Amino acid sequence: MKSKGGEPERWVMSICPYCGVGCGVEVGVRDGRIMKVKGMRGNPANLGELCHLGMALKDMPEKERLLYPMIRKDGVLRRASFKEAIDTVAERLMETISMYGPDSVAMYISASEYIEEYYVYNKFMKGCIGTNNIDSSARLCWASGVMGIVGAFGQDSPPCTYGDIELADMFFITGYNMVVSKPVLSRRIARTKRKNRATIVVVDPRRTPTARMADIHLRIRPGTDILLHNGLARVMMDEGLIDEDEARGLVHNYDEFRAHIEKVDMDGVAMTTGLDVEEIERTARAIARAERVLFLWGQGLNQSTTGTGKVSTLLNIAFVTGNIGRPGCGPLAVTGQTDAMGLREVGALPHLLPGFRKVTDEEHRKEVASIWGIAPERISKSRGKTFPAILEAIDKGEIRALWIIHSNPLSTFPDTGWIKRVLEGIDFLVVQDCYHPTETTSLAHVLLPGSQWLEKEGCMTNSTRGLNLVEKALPPPGDARPDLEIVMAVARRMGYTGEFWYRNTEDIFEEYKTLTRGRPNDITGVSYRRLRKERSLQWPIPDPAHRGTERRFTDRRFPEGRLFLGIHGHTPPRESPDSDYPLLLITGVIPFHFHSGTRTGRMKLSLPVREPFVQIHPVDAVRYGVTDGEYVEVASRRGTLRLRAVVTEDVMEGTVFIPYHFGYLTGWNKAVNMLTIRAYDDVSAQPEFKACAVRIRGC
Ligand SMILES: Nc1nc2c(c(=O)[nH]1)N[C@H]1C(S)=C(S)[C@@H](COP(=O)(O)OP(=O)(O)OC[C@H]3O[C@@H](n4cnc5c(=O)[nH]c(N)nc54)[C@H](O)[C@@H]3O)O[C@H]1N2
Numbered sequence: 001m002k003s004k005g006g007e008p009e010r011w012v013m014s015i016c017p018y019c020g021v022g023c024g025v026e027v028g029v030r031d032g033r034i035m036k037v038k039g040m041r042g043n044p045a046n047l048g049e050l051c052h053l054g055m056a057l058k059d060m061p062e063k064e065r066l067l068y069p070m071i072r073k074d075g076v077l078r079r080a081s082f083k084e085a086i087d088t089v090a091e092r093l094m095e096t097i098s099m100y101g102p103d104s105v106a107m108y109i110s111a112s113e114y115i116e117e118y119y120v121y122n123k124f125m126k127g128c129i130g131t132n133n134i135d136s137s138a139r140l141c142w143a144s145g146v147m148g149i150v151g152a153f154g155q156d157s158p159p160c161t162y163g164d165i166e167l168a169d170m171f172f173i174t175g176y177n178m179v180v181s182k183p184v185l186s187r188r189i190a191r192t193k194r195k196n197r198a199t200i201v202v203v204d205p206r207r208t209p210t211a212r213m214a215d216i217h218l219r220i221r222p223g224t225d226i227l228l229h230n231g232l233a234r235v236m237m238d239e240g241l242i243d244e245d246e247a248r249g250l251v252h253n254y255d256e257f258r259a260h261i262e263k264v265d266m267d268g269v270a271m272t273t274g275l276d277v278e279e280i281e282r283t284a285r286a287i288a289r290a291e292r293v294l295f296l297w298g299q300g301l302n303q304s305t306t307g308t309g310k311v312s313t314l315l316n317i318a319f320v321t322g323n324i325g326r327p328g329c330g331p332l333a334v335t336g337q338t339d340a341m342g343l344r345e346v347g348a349l350p351h352l353l354p355g356f357r358k359v360t361d362e363e364h365r366k367e368v369a370s371i372w373g374i375a376p377e378r379i380s381k382s383r384g385k386t387f388p389a390i391l392e393a394i395d396k397g398e399i400r401a402l403w404i405i406h407s408n409p410l411s412t413f414p415d416t417g418w419i420k421r422v423l424e425g426i427d428f429l430v431v432q433d434c435y436h437p438t439e440t441t442s443l444a445h446v447l448l449p450g451s452q453w454l455e456k457e458g459c460m461t462n463s464t465r466g467l468n469l470v471e472k473a474l475p476p477p478g479d480a481r482p483d484l485e486i487v488m489a490v491a492r493r494m495g496y497t498g499e500f501w502y503r504n505t506e507d508i509f510e511e512y513k514t515l516t517r518g519r520p521n522d523i524t525g526v527s528y529r530r531l532r533k534e535r536s537l538q539w540p541i542p543d544p545a546h547r548g549t550e551r552r553f554t555d556r557r558f559p560e561g562r563l564f565l566g567i568h569g570h571t572p573p574r575e576s577p578d579s580d581y582p583l584l585l586i587t588g589v590i591p592f593h594f595h596s597g598t599r600t601g602r603m604k605l606s607l608p609v610r611e612p613f614v615q616i617h618p619v620d621a622v623r624y625g626v627t628d629g630e631y632v633e634v635a636s637r638r639g640t641l642r643l644r645a646v647v648t649e650d651v652m653e654g655t656v657f658i659p660y661h662f663g664y665l666t667g668w669n670k671a672v673n674m675l676t677i678r679a680y681d682d683v684s685a686q687p688e689f690k691a692c693a694v695r696i697r698g699c
């Protein structure tokens, strides 16, 4: 797929497969190669721009592409024919189901796949095998954010549109290093700051590039955001900055909220968050004074044992200040991965069915079964397991077969030592990836060669409900196949030929479409043809003449009549620093690397940073005998790493930071998830990646 000189012979339209901004990309191809990549001008997500990751798409690596299936024999993965691999997977799954029942099988996918792929996997697991055990890497990414939104709105319908950025006069950005993680959007925000004189508040324990853009940087102690949000509400109440009549009209439970906030002690808030009361007051007044505030958040809120509470208390601030249902304000929830919205609307989660239907609802199961052409009883009425629960069930011997598609959990799930032991013990592990080796492919019993990005066709929905078509531009290399074709081949081999009758992805899209009729994400007015012509369209789009829905709830009529405020108190992270492990570890993203680095790690782009590092505050460096640039030992209760130290005031005293793009293939003592903790948010089951206790020493 490498580019060589020369002009493209045709251009195809696509979406950048990396982050959740979902930038429109035009790709110039010639002779089965990418010649040029440019931002799609008409796309509302990026208005023609791309960041360094998007620009580097033309260099998608060929190195270590997985070109053919492999089957483990005598402990070694060996090349196999496609038929042999499909037969093996089908037979082993049938055997497992007949011995242990459908719930002994599970699937783990990604939130960067196409709608048609989610639809096929979901139908296979829920409609054919009869288990709801399907979960995705969205669990590690935006589960808390979504639970917060659903709790507040009564529906998973992100209200805003990207164009709100240019209309806002204030941005409240928290737990979000968007200059690094969403560069195209952060540039739009920087331009709006200059043009509208918009104010930027950033809440982050670290002095990130995003914090450097802020007018007010609240350097909060990790894990204490609920207190900050409640403290902001307290100031607003005390100073009469809330229009209480408007708030009562907007939400169901204002008086309950008021009683809860009246108990907030501002000195306690200041002490625990590490912020001055004056800073909090100044911020509360700035929010209340602004006309249109956009609230943006990232993993500093989501990836926490109190993630859902952090998000819902942030939404409280938006609602009580009337920042909802008008252009230029509200929660602009930009997910981490490209098609996390698509994943949810197709219902490829353990509790959902297509069109945001629920597996626990008999009517919903019937509606889906009738379109799937199966008996309603085939769909299990109990919620499936989340990925953390799937792993626990494997450990207990309850789940015997796992099929992983498009994810690398041996690098990206917390407590690598534990998950490796669990997956080494499973009877049957199928991994479907485009590269080999990855941390996860190395453990597979059967390895299936998927196709990536331009090698297949499908639709993706961006974070503001915008549906886009990704066109196929290149043939998959070697024996690689579009992922859904591989799953359908196994399904047909298991006897599900009627269920998977489709001639092409458009047939799949058309079937899915019928399941959205009358649902929040109604896309019955869309077709591939229309998407080719009009490009990005935001749901609901209930008929062919409908132009799409830029913003939701502009009439301030919400799915449950009014909104819900979240009532939450502070709970510290599961593991706090103590005398044995006196520092708190934060992990997160850095530029030039993407996730576990199976692609970026094989590209020139990432050459400037070849190994992870640990950032430590100068005071701690002195205290623990650490010198800038030298190797140090960082240990938690679960593992020990050896990393180069970067001494900097960008991290707070008492905390250290390590990026997470390096798995154990970089070296067992380089993979940060060897240190992280298996602690989850009670509501969303999202892991805590932003707080565990570590110690450090020079070596
Ligand atoms: N270059 C690059 N870009 C990416 C990705 C990538 O791998 N590489 N991945 C994409 C994906 S899937 C995602 S999810 C996003 C992630 O993008 P972000 O959410 O922006 O990234 P993180 O670094 O995980 O976390 C954001 C910030 O939260 C802060 N933080 C930690 N604890 C707390 C806390 O308790 N409270 C608050 N308020 N802040 C806290 C951290 O210091 C960090 O700066 O990036 C997307 N974009």
Ligand SMILES: Nc1nc2c(c(=O)[nH]1)N[C@H]1C(S)=C(S)[C@@H](COP(=O)(O)OP(=O)(O)OC[C@H]3O[C@@H](n4cnc5c(=O)[nH]c(N)nc54)[C@H](O)[C@@H]3O)O[C@H]1N2
Pocket: 110, 137, 140, 141, 299, 303, 336, 337, 405, 406, 407, 408, 409, 411, 412, 413, 414, 432, 433, 434, 435, 438, 450, 451, 452, 453, 483, 587, 588, 589, 594, 595, 596, 597, 598, 599, 660, 672, 673, 676, 689
């Ligand atoms: N410590 C720590 N850990 C974290 C985080 C953190 O902040 N700190 N963040 C978490 C977050 S937000 C996320 S989103 C997760 C990401 O976690 P993962 O989703 O596990 O990470 P990726 O590296 O994107 O894994 C995708 C895999 O799919 C392959 N692939 C790419 N495209 C295709 C395709 O089209 N088909 C197939 N079959 N395979 C494909 C890639 O080669 C790669 O192996 O990591 C989480 N882990």
Ligand code: SF4
Pocket: 016, 017, 018, 019, 020, 021, 022, 023, 046, 049, 050, 051, 052, 053, 054, 055, 181, 182, 183, 184, 185
């Ligand atoms: S901002 Fe995100 S979607 Fe846009 S080009 Fe960069 S990585 Fe791709």
Ligand SMILES: [Mo]
Pocket: 140, 141, 142, 336, 337
């Ligand atoms: Mo993510």
